[in-house]
Amino acid sequence: MAGRETWTTEEFGTSHEGWVGVLLADGSVSGPVFFDSGSATAGQPMTQWSVYDGRSQHIPRAAALRAVCSCAWAGPEHHLDWALIGGEGLEEGGDEQASACERDWDGHTAQVEAGAIPLPESVLVLLERLEEEVERLAKTSPVAAVRAARRMEVAAGRAGYWAARGTRTDLTTTQAAAALGLDERAAVRLLARFGRWSPYS
Template sequence: MGEGRRETWTTEEFGTSHAGAVGVLLADGTVPGPVYFDSASGSGGEAVAQWSVYDGRSTRVSRAAALRAVCSCGWAGPEYRLDWDLIGKADLDAAAEDQADACERDWDEHTGHVEARAVPLPETVTMLLERLEEEIDRLTKTAPVAAVRAARRLEVACPVPQARAAPTSTGQRRCRIGEPAPTGSLCSSSTATPPTPTVSKTYSNKHAGKWNGRWSQDGTVC
């Protein structure tokens, strides 16, 4: 798996264990590596893996033949072929928006299946967690520092067991139990800002469009 900046999707519950993105396939069925953009300062290039940069309009940029949803767990969705006769000279991010949206829906369905297969929590635990979320949300508004401390106490009191995952046949690793929580989630203490209320999904650079050299979220090519 190569690395490059691109838009990713995560859920509050699964975090980076099931981070999704729009993946690219070339005409021969292979996955392209990231595209490197030269820095204006000359200090080094920028590696980008956003699907919309693969328009083949530069000698160093491959042309995408299909898009598909991919997940950090190794799952991949169905392929959506790109009709370049129809796309013509249009910007790929606009011309293939429907295919990219279909990829996101496929990933939504994938995470729904993952959640359905997850071990159910006892009702008493579910009620306690909901009450805890409500209290931390209240603290976030009235006493932000106390909210951060409460999240840290929760992290210390309820450590998540670690498990080493076996690699797949392609060399990609499977989901790892106890992946670091995404920034701003209930159990994250990696930032100085207080936790935010639980939401169903979080995004990085949603609908960012063409690469402009200013994205801040790192992603990986699956």
């Protein structure tokens, strides 16, 4: 949805895209806000939590904030005290609650990572050391580091080919997605890219 700040991790991407969700006083989830023609954002839906300040009859006032993830997970509610917010404005007055939402989502992605298939410590150490070595190389010879990164891509493609095909044979799409910490669409695309088949096959 356009018009809101979101969070992602490098590994899980949009499979676990998070944002601050808004709840209204009756407990319902807020819909998008459309600004009038005098606004620079006229015609575009806005769902950024800080716009829900009840400034007009067309803009509802947030009662609570909570972290939301594209995987359908939602965090606990963090209630807003409008008596304390007063004229400060929601962006400033609700900053503490919004920050709490981001921490909640960080905890959620940590759980996703913990639930994904674990990697052997030896592999994790090698990957971390390889990344450090390439970063060190970039300080003295950036172009050599680019070549090294390219070789890493080639190696990943070779290693991933049979791994992807074996995964396709051994696991259902749902099982593979859970093991990878991805949604099913992202898992299909990833396996298809490594296995070199069409994601639509």
